[in-house]
Amino acid sequence: MASLGYDSFFPASHRRRVEVRSGGGGGGYGGSSRSRSVFTSYSSPMSRAAPHYSLAVSPMAADLEMSKVAQVSSEMMAVRTAEKTQLQDLNDRFAGFIERVHHLELQNRALESELQVLRQCHREPSGLRSIYEQEVRQLRAAVEEACGERQAAQERRHQLEEALRALQGRYEEEVLAREDSEGRLAEVRKGADETALGRAEEEKRLDTLLDELAFLKRLHEGEITELQAQMHYSAQVSVEMKVVKPDLSAALRDIRAQYERLTQQNIQSAEEWYRTKVGSMADTTARHSDDIRLARDEAGEFRRLLKARDLEIQACQSLNQALERQLQEVEDKQSDEIASMQDLIGQLEDELRTIKNEMAHYLKEYQDLLNVKMALDIEIAAYRKLLEGEETRFNVGGVGGMSSVFSHTISSTPSFGRPVFSVQSSLTSGTPYLLGTRLLSSSSFSDDMLTSSTAQKARASPAKEEEEEEEKGEEE
Structure with missing residues (x-):
């Protein structure tokens, strides 16, 4: 048999170099022997090379060695049975892992489809966000327009208030002028009343003078009549008595002339006085009538x-009240619309925040599942390599059994480590250790991958938080 090396499967601390001799001919161990180096999976706590000796073995030693070989073979059978049971358990665990992997793959596909649906759903809020932003811009423009109208209305209100104050000032001036005119009118009326009273008195006095003039005329006519009668009687007496008497006609003529002159003077003076009074009264009346008319x-x-x-004041007051009512209505309407828009914006922000949190949660779960999937893929690859190695080793070891004798001599007393065993048994006995080392390496590799993915996630989470804060800042 050729020498088999397991350097790629066993660490240095679990390897030990031994000399394997195969006996040739008879039951002895003489003759030509060839040494080959193999590595066993069993090692002593001290990893050092033991010295090797080639000694001639007696028949008693051979029997002792055979009994020990039989004992070791029984132990090897027990070990093989235990290793077979352990391999069955490992196969069961491997089948369970495969089923779990299939289940996780199904869950992964379901989560990927759900994530795709969520991504498609979360692509839509971009359009909704633009619609909401356009609506908010329109509402802000309406608010600014309403604020401009409010400012214009306030300016117009100030102008109307200034006009109202000016009109009130003019009204007060007109009231003062009216009171002054009423005082002057009262004085003019008083003067007119006094003038009317004076005119009435003058008219009464004129009537009295006219009556007196008529009386004097009548009296003068009576006197003239009496004088004429006396003159006629005296003329008759003088004619009848034919007596020379004094000339009374001249005296009567003189008296008559005096009375006529006196009467004429009185009439003239009365007429002049009357004309003067009437003219003065007419002038005064005309003057006062003009003043009264004015x-x-x-x-x-x-x-x-x-x-x-x-x-005008009533119209300005009604217009001011209407503008105040309109301004109050516009302010109330704008405040209600602004409050409703703020509530809507708050709801949308809450929904967006909730969606972002859910998305982050789903991404975290997806990342965890990806990490689990990566670890399982690594473990599956390790199991696949182990199975391929086992199949290759079983195919190589299918030629037949092989007996090997390990002889270790320390201080002239031969000691036997692991006597005769087949390649298949050595392979099966090395399988748990190989599987353990492979599992250890795969688990350590998966732990390293999980650690690196967790570090990448930790490095990526602050960037996501900064992006979310920037988006919040832009929205505000």
């Missing part, structure tokens, strides 16, 4: 102006 015209004009100002 005062009445001014009062009418002031009344018209006052009524116009009252109407």
Whole structure:
């Protein structure tokens, strides 16, 4: 048999170099012998090479060796049985792992499909976000327009208030002017009343003078009549008595002339006085009537102006009240719309935050599943390599049994380590150790992969958090 090496499967601490001799001819161990080096899976705690000796063995020693070989072979059978049971257990565990891998692959495919659906669903909010942003921009533009209208309405309100204050000032001035005009009108009325009273007194006095003049005329006519009668009687007496008497006609003529002159003077003076009084009264009446007419015209004009100002003030007040009501309605409407938009934006932000959290959770689960899948793939690959190695070794070891004798001589006393065993038994006995080493290496490799993936996730999580904070900042 050729020498078999298991350096690739066993570490240095579990290897020991021994000399294997195969006896040739008879039952002895003489003759030509060839040495070959093999590695066993059993080693002493001390890893050192023992000295090798070639000695001639007696028949008693051969019997002792055969009994020990039989004992060792029985032990090897027990070991092989235990190794076979352990291999069956490992095969069962391997089948369970394969079923678990299939189950996890199904779960992985389901999660991948769910992740794809979620990605497709989460691609849609980009359009919704643009729609919401456009709606928010329109609402902000409407709010700014409403604020501009409100500012214009406030400016118009200030202008109307200034106009109202100006009109109130003019109204107060007109009220003062009206009171002044009313005072002047009262004075003019008082003067007119006094003028009317004076006119009435003058008219009464004129009537009295006219009555007195008529009385004096009548009296003068009566005196003239009496004098004429006396003159006629005296003329008759003088004619009848034919007596020379004094000339009374001249005296009567003189008296008559004096009375006529006096009457004429009185009439002239009365007429002049009457004309003077009537003219002065007419001038005073005309003057006062003009003043009264002017005062009445001014009062009418002031009344018209006052009524116009009252109407303007009422119109401004009604317009101011209407504008205030409209401004209050616009403010209430805008505040309600802004509150509703803020609530809607808050709800959308909460939904977006919830979706991001769910997405991060799903990504974390997906990453965990990927890590588990990677570890299982690594473990499956290790098992596959082990199975391929086992199949290759079983195919190589199918030629037949082989007996080997290990002789170790220490201080002239021969000691036998592991006597005769077949290649198949050595391979099966090396299988648990090989499987353990492979499992250990695969588990350590999977642990390293999990550690590296966890570190990458930890490095990637701050970047995600920074991106989320930047997105929140842009949304705000």
